[in-house]
Amino acid sequence: MASEHTITQALLEWINSFSLGKTLRSTEELSDGTILWEILQDIDPQYFLNELPERNTSDHWVAKLANLKHVHKHLTGYLRMQTGSLPSGLDPSPDLQAIAEKNSVKETNKLLKLLLIAVIRSPNPERFVNQIQDLSLQAQEGLKIAIEESNGELVSTDVEDETNEDTKKQDLPVDLELQFEERVGKVIAENDRLTHEKKELEKALEDLHNRLARLQENNDTLQSRLASTEDRLVTLKSGKGDIGVSAKALESKTRQQEDLIASQEERIAAAQDEIDSLRMTVESLHIKNQRFQKLQDDYDELKTERDQLARKANAAEKYRQKLQASQDFEKENQSLKNQIKDLQQQLKDADSQQRWSAEREVELEEYRRVLPRIEQECSEIQNLKKQLEFNNHALTERLSSAEEQRERDDALISELRERIRELEGSPGSPSLTPGTETPKRGTLQEDFEGMGIQESQLSVLPTIFEEAELTDSSKAENDELRKEVESLKEQPSVSWLEEELGKFAAYDADDDSQVGSQFEGFSENFSHVHRLAQSNSSQGYVIEPLFSPRTHRKFSDEYWKLYDHYTQALGKLADAQDSLEITKRALTDALAEVGLAGKEKVDMIHEVKESNSAEVAKLRAEWDEYLHRIHLLEAELDASQELVREVCAERDELRSLFDKKQVEMHAEDQEMSNEMKRLLAELMAQENGDSADASQKSGPELAKEVAELIEKYLEKLAKRAEVSGFPPVPSSCAGSTHSGKVFSESSFTAAGNAGLRTQPRRVPEFEAKHTITEKPTEPLKRDYIHHQNEHIKFLQERIKHFEEDDAVDGISKEREIAGCPASLCHPPLLTGSSVVQLELQKIIDKQARELTLMSSAWYDLQGRLQGNNGTVSRFRNGANISEFQKGWLGKQRSLVAGR
Known part of the structure; x- marks a missing residue:
């Protein structure tokens, strides 16, 4: 809706469209009523004939008020004469005193709206409508809104009065929003109707115009022709006209003209009559329109009343449905109360079960706190056992070799003594005092030379004395080794280790004896499923893959023991339920007997019981058996569900661990491949002289980076192979009887000996498994370095020992050359470990020579590359064995191998 200021401006612009002789700027100039009276005289001068009572207002509001009252009186009378009644949408009595005294804009607008309606309802509104159409669009919109408000207020006011009357009659509440919508709809319909009628009337008026x-x-x-004819007639009468024209012709022509004039006047009169009849028709149509509007209002009222009754009927139906629904809700509420009681009882049972589960969780948490300490102790025991077995094996080997050497030395000494005795018995030889010892530093040889014995016969004596010296040193070494072995045997750690192993063996025996009794009452299928899940379980390794296999087995065994305790608890719960059912039944029987008060009835009941006691006992036994079976099945079902959940969780953890390791390995391989491609591209660009892609580093530096990258990648592959070669032993080795949990000492020693004979010493299992993690801790790194240093020292000692064995072999060969008999000078046979160590030493020597050759070739190739004197061949595909053997490195390896 437009504001009051917009309507005021539109009304002022409309007032200025009249010929007033000046332009109005505000509504204050209309407060004396003079301009309004002039406009009214312009609208209908026959009706507004009087003059204003005060021509000179002299800026006094009393004179202005008198003029305004005069204007308002004649204006309202004119509207009543034209329309029969004042428009109800407008205020018929504005505050004239406020206009005259205070120049009220609001009251002035009310008076101007009355003037606007009077202009529209005047007998000749076409001229004023054209004036309105010549105004600006904003002014036309404001005047249109003012007219529509006037007409709408008229309709809505009547409807509101009638609605108020109906409300008083019927005393029914009416929604204000619906009433407002009705009024708006009626106003819009009335506006559309008036617009349509206006267009039709304008069209008819235009046709008439x-x-x-x-x-x-x-x-x-005709008037011009009549005037010309009269002039000619006068001329002819005066004798100045054309004499040739006859008077009769002129008279006939005059009569024709008069007839034509008469016919035209008749047509004009007929047209005027037709215009009057059309005006009367318009007035009658207007009256009919008012009657139709009244009928339309009555129809709208009836329609509104029908809608109200329909809404009331719908409300009554809704109330009936709500009443029915409330009854249903009451029934449902009662059933829900019963369900709430059942749920409360179930909640109490669940609370008791939860408390029991909380106690079990506390016990399980205690077990979990104890497990790391046990695993740490087991790991320390395992490491100590491995170290002791390794030392024992090394000392045993040294002891056996020393014993064999001592035996050979003793045999050699005895043979030499026999030969000395034989030589002493020869002629010219000095007598050998019994019990004397042979000198060690060559005194016997000097005595033989003094006696003149040939040097050829005594050429073997220096070798003999050297053998004696080596024999004494080997005896001393053997004594040291024996002392070392005795000290190791006397150490308390070994006995403690044996005690721990005995404890684990006894623990396994107890577990084996308890396996058969822990699933009493359960089905064979459940026992079979339990054994299958336990044998295929990987508990422990999924939780902590850094521990040793034995630790993982121990953790898995602890877990399955907890599960067995859980299953046994379920069985005990089933037994408790059985006993509870029996107690309830006995209590029910006792209450039934107490309810029978008479002695005769009690005697009759006893007689009935005695007669049917066997059958009742049988039925009760069957009933108890069925209840016990049901409770056992429920316990078995709970245990099976728990087992399935654990197996599924374990499977998901293994899958996630496997996927994680695959992603990590793939990322490492991809990163290594990208780095290798980058370095090779830089090396290729530097070789081709491409300055755009070439790196700032020199050729040898790039080649060195490539070699370091290859070596790093090979180390990673070796670690992966080592880790994959020693996976953690799962708990499946335990089987259904838990056998094989702890390796025996002899089997572990045999496995260690076989490993030492077949391959070099490897990192212990706990160290190899730490390579799985991305960031091993610093203590593990220090342990690994320490073990590597020990391994290097051990290999150096072995090599030194083998050199001594080679020296012994050289002495025996010299003895054979000197003519020693085969029975006396035959070299001792080497043991299997000595042969393996010799082969390993040869392999080490070959690898050292190969590394030396590769280093020299590397520096030679780098020198050529730096001086641009050599070429590097690149294979598009992998080189086969024949092409590889043709290369320089293949030839060098062939030379090293002696081929």
């Missing part, structure tokens, strides 16, 4: 214009033109033409 056109017809009047044509008739006016014809009348003007």
Whole structure:
């Protein structure tokens, strides 16, 4: 809706469209009523004939008020004469005193709206409508809104009065929003209807105007012709006209003209009559329209009343449905109360079960706190056992070799003594005092030379004395080794280790004896499923893959023991339920007997019981058996569900661990491949002289980076192979009887000996498994370095020992050359470990020579590359064995191998 200021501006612009002789700027200039009276005289001068009572207002509001009252009186009378009643949408009595005294804009607008309606309802509104159409669009919109408000207020006011009357009659509440919508709809319909009628009337009026214009033109033409004819007639009468024209012709022509004039006047009169009849028709149509509007209002009222009754009927139906629904809700509420009681009882049972589960969780948490300490102790025991077995094996080997050497030395000494005795018995030889010892530093040889014995016969004596010296040193070494072995045997750690192993063996025996009794009452299928899940379980390794296999087995065994305790608890719960059922039944029987008060009835009941006691006992036994079976099945079902959940969780953890390791290995391989491609591209660009892609580093530096990258990648592959070669032993080795949990000492020693004979010493299992993690801790790194240093020292000692064995072999060969008999000078046989160590030493020597050759070739190739004197061949595909053997490195390896 437009604001009051917009309507005021539109009304002022409309007032200025009249010929007033000046332009109005505000509504204050209309407060004396003079301009309004002039406009009214312009609208209908026949009705507004009087003059204003005060021509000179002299800026006094009393005179202005008198003029305004005069204007308002005649204006309202004119509207009543034209329309029969004042428009109800407008205020018929604005505050004239406020206009005259205070120049009220609001009251002035009310008076101007009355003036606007009077202009529209005047007998000749076409001229004023054209003036309105010549105004600006904003002014036209404001005047349109003012007119529509006037008409809408008229309709809505009548409807509101009638609605108020109906409300008083019926005493029914009416929704204000619906009433407002009705009023708006009626106003819009009335506006549309008036607009349509206005267009039709404007069209009819335009046709009448056109017809009047044509008739006016014809009348003007006839008047001009009549005037010319009269002039000619006067001329002829005066004798100045054309004599040749006859008077009769002129008279006939005059009569024709008069007839034509008469016919035109008749047509004009007929047109005027037709215009009057059309005006009467318009007035009758207007009256009919008002009647139709009244009928339309009555119809709308009936429609509104029908809608109200329909809404009331719908409300009554809804109330009936709500009443029915409330009854249903009451029934459902009662059933829900019963369900709430059942749920409360179940909640109490669940609370008791939860408390029991909380106690079990506390016990399990205690077990979990104890497990790391046990695993740490087991790991320390395992490491100590491995170290002791390794030392024992090394000392045993040294002891055996020393014993064999001592035996050979003793045999050699005995043979030499026999030969000395034989030589002493020869002629010219000095007598050998029994019990004397042979000198060690060559005194016997000097005595033989003094006696003149040939040097050829005594050439073997220096070798003999050297053998004696080596024999004494080997005896001393053997004594040291024996002392070392005795000290190791006397150490308390070994006995403690044996005690721990005995404890684990006894623990396994107890577990084996308890396996058969822990699933009493359960089905064979459940026992079979339990054994299968336990044998295929990987508990422990999924939780902590850094521990040793034995630790993982121990953790898995602890877990399955907890599960067995859980299963046994379920069985005990089933037994408790059985006993509870029996107690309830006995209590029910006792209450039934107490309810029978008479002695005769009690005697009759006893007689009935005695007669049917066997059958009742049988039925009760069957009933108890069925209940016990049901409770056992429920316990078995709970245990099976728990087992399935654990197996599924374990499977998901293994899958996630496997996927994680695959992703890590793939990422490492991809990163290594990208780095290798980058370095090779830089090396290729530097070789081709491409300055854009070439790196700032020199060729040898790039080649060195490539070699370091290859070596790093090979180390990673070796670690992966080592880790994959020693996976953690799962708990499946335990089987259904838990056998094989702890390796025996002899089997572990045999496995260690076989490993030492077949391959070099490897990192212990706990160290190899730490390579799985991405960031091993610093203590593990220090342990690994320490073990590597020990391994290097051990290999150096072995090599030194093998050199001593080679020296012994050299002595025996010299003895054979000197002519020693085969029975006396045959070299001792080497043991299997000595042969393996010799082969390993040869492999080490070959690898050292190969590394030396590769280093020299590397520096030679780098020198050529730096001086641009050599070429590097690159294979598009992998080189086969024949092409590899043709290369320089293949030839060097062939030379090293002696081929």
